[in-house]
Amino acid sequence: MKVLRAVVMALLLGWVLPAVALVAVPQLTGRVVDQTGTLSSGDAAQLTQRLADLERRKGSQIAVLIVPTTDGEPIEQFSLRVAEAWKIGRKKVDDGALLVVAKNDRRLRIEVGYGLEGVLTDVTTKRIIDEAITPKFKSGDFAGGVSDGVNRMIGLINGEKLPEPEPAHWDGSGLTDAFPFWLALAFVVSGMLRGLLGRLIGSIATGVFVAGLAWYLVGILSIALGAGALAFVIAMFIDFASSSGRGSGGWSGSSGSSSSSSSSSSGGFSGGGGSFGGGGASGSW
Known part of the structure; x- marks a missing residue:
């Protein structure tokens, strides 16, 4: 045994x-x-x-x-x-x-x-x-x-x-990676729209604007809605923070550069799901 x-x-x-x-x-x-x-x-x-x-x-x-x-x-x-x-x-x-x-x-x-x-x-x-x-x-x-x-x-x-x-679309799957972009866009747009329409309506209009822009760039509805919702929240937060700042001696935005993570130069390349069966040739030198 x-x-x-x-x-x-x-x-x-x-x-x-x-x-x-x-x-x-x-x-x-x-x-x-x-x-x-x-x-x-x-x-x-x-x-x-x-x-x-x-x-x-x-x-x-x-x-x-x-x-x-x-x-x-x-x-x-x-x-x-x-x-x-x-x-x-x-x-x-x-x-x-x-x-x-x-x-x-x-x-x-x-x-x-x-x-x-x-x-x-x-x-x-x-x-x-x-x-x-x-x-x-x-x-x-x-x-x-x-x-x-x-x-x-x-x-x-x-x-x-x-x-x-297939027609190329911007890869919107990494929405969180583009957070600095949405933050800056929401800040600029919401400042104008809130001045014209008021806090709530201006924030909603900001979300709609960013959602429309994301839909145009990405072509994916879920990503566009997510970007719009994020822009609305950011706009409301900016208004709340600025209001609080005015009441407590001013809100100090972090003037230090937001540490943007440098992505690798791979360009997001990935295989598309292709299959192989051993065809091809080998050699030596």
Whole structure:
């Protein structure tokens, strides 16, 4: 019985430990994720701009990931894990692609979503790797190799007939992040409207004005109503605070700069729900 238990334990450890040791999937912080510092900030910015332009025009998403190593895991398995976690490309269109470079391993792969397998075939992606990327990598020009490879991918996707991208809306989901903006707008507008209409009516008019503006910018009713309600509360608070201040020697607004949290330069990029099935090609240099 002890021998059987030992054998079972050995088998379990042999299956579990390699899975535990897998390199963690990097966080998706933007269209270009470079964990090696290989790309300069200018190179990454230019590449990001081209990928963002592709998404605006075609709806397709391409992401680039550069890691030091996959730590012994086949790059095909690693890149597929990343693609499944990031979900690059639109849901049900599956028009995403991922370029993964494991720099220290001297390995790379182009992972292709289901919806692009007709244009970025296994043969085509292999040619992109062999003709556009690895020659530059061999000469030490990693930025040039990534750029040329991405350009070839974009050129092919440009010629593919895909569903039109949805009209872009300002992402109003982070309403609380825009609190300083709504505060300033409510302060200015409410000052004018309360002077003309009185405290209550002026505050209501402020809320209606901000709600209308939010609806125009966002196009999402719940966000617009939330912004309007927030503006109404702010307007009432401003009036109450200023009235209290006049009665107690003046209300001192915090003249120090409100610490605005600087957001990361990812631009709020996220995958659109695309699916991958292992299409694409790998290479080395």
